[in-house]
Amino acid sequence: MSIQRGDAPGKSRETLGLVAGIACFTTWGLIPIYWKLIGSVPATEIIAHRFVWTSIFLSILLSWQTRWNEVSATIRSRRALIYCLTGGIAIASNWFLFIWAVNIGRVIETSLGYFMTPLMNVLFGALFLRERLTRLQLVSVLLALLGVFNLTFGYGRFPWIAVWLCVSFGLYGLLRKKSATAAIPGLFVETILLLPVAIIFLIYLQQSHALVFGRAGWRLSILLVSTGVVTAFPLFWFGYATRHLRLITIGFLQYLSPIGSFFLGVFLYHEPFTRGHLVTFALIWIALVVFSAEALLRWRSTRVREIDACAFEASALD
Numbered sequence: 001m002s003i004q005r006g007d008a009p010g011k012s013r014e015t016l017g018l019v020a021g022i023a024c025f026t027t028w029g030l031i032p033i034y035w036k037l038i039g040s041v042p043a044t045e046i047i048a049h050r051f052v053w054t055s056i057f058l059s060i061l062l063s064w065q066t067r068w069n070e071v072s073a074t075i076r077s078r079r080a081l082i083y084c085l086t087g088g089i090a091i092a093s094n095w096f097l098f099i100w101a102v103n104i105g106r107v108i109e110t111s112l113g114y115f116m117t118p119l120m121n122v123l124f125g126a127l128f129l130r131e132r133l134t135r136l137q138l139v140s141v142l143l144a145l146l147g148v149f150n151l152t153f154g155y156g157r158f159p160w161i162a163v164w165l166c167v168s169f170g171l172y173g174l175l176r177k178k179s180a181t182a183a184i185p186g187l188f189v190e191t192i193l194l195l196p197v198a199i200i201f202l203i204y205l206q207q208s209h210a211l212v213f214g215r216a217g218w219r220l221s222i223l224l225v226s227t228g229v230v231t232a233f234p235l236f237w238f239g240y241a242t243r244h245l246r247l248i249t250i251g252f253l254q255y256l257s258p259i260g261s262f263f264l265g266v267f268l269y270h271e272p273f274t275r276g277h278l279v280t281f282a283l284i285w286i287a288l289v290v291f292s293a294e295a296l297l298r299w300r301s302t303r304v305r306e307i308d309a310c311a312f313e314a315s316a317l318d
Contacts, residue, residue, distance in 0.1 A: 017244030021253045024237035027230075029260020032102045032110070033268075034230060038223050041212045043100040045205060046227065047092060049213065051191055051198035053228030058188040061232060070185040081189070083179030087172050088190035094168040101161045107265030108273060113165030114258035115284045118251065118291060119144045120170035128174060136294035140287040147283035151276055159280075183239040187232075251295060255288065 038046060062068055074080045101110050119141050125131035133141070152158045176186060205211040213224050242250055262281075265271045 013244045017241045018249070020237040021241035021245055021250060022256065024234045024241060025253050025256035026260060027234045027237075028257040030264065031230065032107050032261055032264050034223075035099050035102045036269075038220060039103040040216065041220065041224065043096055043103065044201070045212055046099050046224070047096050048198040048201045048205075049224045050095060050227040050231055051092075051195050052202070053225050054231045055188065055191045055195050055228075057228035057232045058184060058191065061184060061236065062188060065184070067182075067185055070182055071188055074179075074181050074185055074189050080179050080181055081193070083175050084181065084186060084189040085193050087175035087179065087186075088194045090168050090172040090175060091190065092194060094165060094172060097161060097164055097168070101165075105269065105271055106161055107261055107269055108271050108277065109159055109161045110165060111258040111261035111265060112159060112281065112284065113162035114169070114261065115255070115281075115288065116144050116148075116162065116166040117169050118254065119287060120166040121173055122291070124170050124174045129177075134294060134298075136290055140291040140294075143283050143287035143290070147280040147287070150283065151280040183235055183242075184232075187235060246299075252292065 035046075062071060074084065098110055101107070122131075122133065122137050123141055126133045148159060148163065179186060181189065202211065202213075213221050241253070245253075266273050
């Protein structure tokens, strides 16, 4: 009975972690709807507002969590500051391109980019962190590359939006890994480093009478203010999920995001989906199946070795 009572909190945290993970990736998958609501605002102004309101919201969140010591430690480290600055530039370009692409009717291509992101992470790990690619991981990367070539030569247009989205987000993940900062404190430092640029740009728009905020009605202004919440809450859920779920579970959940965007683009916004798109997506999905199967087999092999090691130690003690 005591074991069951002891297990309950752990199971509860894992369940909450699963709920948080689903909420996080579902929100990211459905977020094109939100950007469409403020589609009349230029993407540059949206990004500037996102930095301003995200910094304010994260300040409140950090105060509530009493984590300012983590922010101070990051600011005192020159190495962490450099990684946060470059990471902030990478994620800012990712945000801008994603919002701009959604509002010009390229939601399907954004989903392709985020489908390719896990494979880009593997490639970056091999190139910059000297992580060895397994044979199946190499096959996955080559299949994704074949999909890009198919869309380029078969459809007649290089999917540069998809490619830059996965490259910039993969680069952001690499820089965050190298900075060794926690999700929310790290995001706050990245945000405040670029906040002065955002404020100067908004002042410029105001003086040029080109600022949409405050001029287009209270509804649109409230939506712009809420960019801080839209940015921070999914990251908060993501941080909770990563603490209480296995990485392989997180890996599978992350596909909810591009799946959601894909269905929005095809069925809600009726974007063109050609045979070239179908072949490319099929190649990417096959690559992801291979990649996920390899990760699952590797995880199960590791678990078996750990169980055997524990059993050996127990028998040795007996």
